[in-house]
Amino acid sequence: MSGSRELLISGNWKMNLTHFEAIQYVQELAALLRAGPLRAGRALSLHPPFTALRSVQTALESDSVPVALGAQNCHESEKGAFTGEVSAEMLSKLNVSYVIVGHSERRQYFAESDQLVRAKADAVLRREMTPIICVGESLEERESGEALPKVSCQLEAAIGGRSAAVVGGLVIAYEPIWAIGSGRTATVEDAEEMAAHIRTEVERLAGEEAASFVRVQYGGSVTPESAGDLLVCKDVDGLLVGGASLKAESLYEIARAR
Ligand code: PGA
Numbered sequence: 001m002s003g004s005r006e007l008l009i010s011g012n013w014k015m016n017l018t019h020f021e022a023i024q025y026v027q028e029l030a031a032l033l034r035a036g037p038l039r040a041g042r043a044l045s046l047h048p049p050f051t052a053l054r055s056v057q058t059a060l061e062s063d064s065v066p067v068a069l070g071a072q073n074c075h076e077s078e079k080g081a082f083t084g085e086v087s088a089e090m091l092s093k094l095n096v097s098y099v100i101v102g103h104s105e106r107r108q109y110f111a112e113s114d115q116l117v118r119a120k121a122d123a124v125l126r127r128e129m130t131p132i133i134c135v136g137e138s139l140e141e142r143e144s145g146e147a148l149p150k151v152s153c154q155l156e157a158a159i160g161g162r163s164a165a166v167v168g169g170l171v172i173a174y175e176p177i178w179a180i181g182s183g184r185t186a187t188v189e190d191a192e193e194m195a196a197h198i199r200t201e202v203e204r205l206a207g208e209e210a211a212s213f214v215r216v217q218y219g220g221s222v223t224p225e226s227a228g229d230l231l232v233c234k235d236v237d238g239l240l241v242g243g244a245s246l247k248a249e250s251l252y253e254i255a256r257a258r
């Protein structure tokens with residue numbers, strides 16, 4: 001088991017669900033959670049697209065649904081002339097708790113560098129929200145034995161030089177790029193090996209206490225069938241779920257697995 005760390009199961013909807021669909025989703029999830037609450041030590045967050053954040057916030061708060069609100073991205077600047085962008089302050093005013101930064105789709109399709117990912121994490125932290133910092137290797141890097149050094153490099157860029165208190169409060173999501181949306185989940189052994197590696201690197205960069213508190217999620221083609229084995233890994237403290245989070249029932253089953 002993962003010691004005393006709370007397990008966080010996060011549904012990343014990506015560019016899916018309108019705000020109408022989102023409201024219906026929250027109602028379904030709320031009914032499931034009322035009928036069968038999650039066991040102690042497990043928490044859920046939902047990461048809708050920006051257009052549905054306000055609707056999801058209202059639906060969660062009006063019914064006191066025990067689910068945290070999350071976002072998928074934000075801009076690194078406080079405010080200004082950045083047409084089409086959304087700031088961390090705007091998210092914090094919607095009671096967003098978690099913001100995903102550095103998702104591989106952002107790195108790949110929107111050319112986000114390690115430096116930019118760090119600046120985005122800074123922006124999220126300034127507004128007292130928790131960044132979920134994504135790291136992970138490509139298939140080519142895995143096959144050439146470069147997976148561990150690649151992740152070390154991404155981690156160093158994102159968390160190096162930060163205080164132990166800040167690092168201990170972070171969520172790091174290990175998402176091997178080859179597993180995302182591919183139907184090919186990493187094996188439990190691969191997920192545990194990398195989660196343990198991430199914790200060792202966190203210890204090197206920010207000390208033992210930070211390493212014992214930081215939460216490490218696994219993400220990449222997680223399903224209700226694969227979730228249970230992943231959630232019992234010693235160093236895996238939760239899951240970042242894309243495709244299988246698009247139905248309330250499926251995300252709920254994942255959060256209830258084992
Ligand atoms: P997937 O996406 O579950 O659809 O593979 C995971 C993610 O990208 O967060």
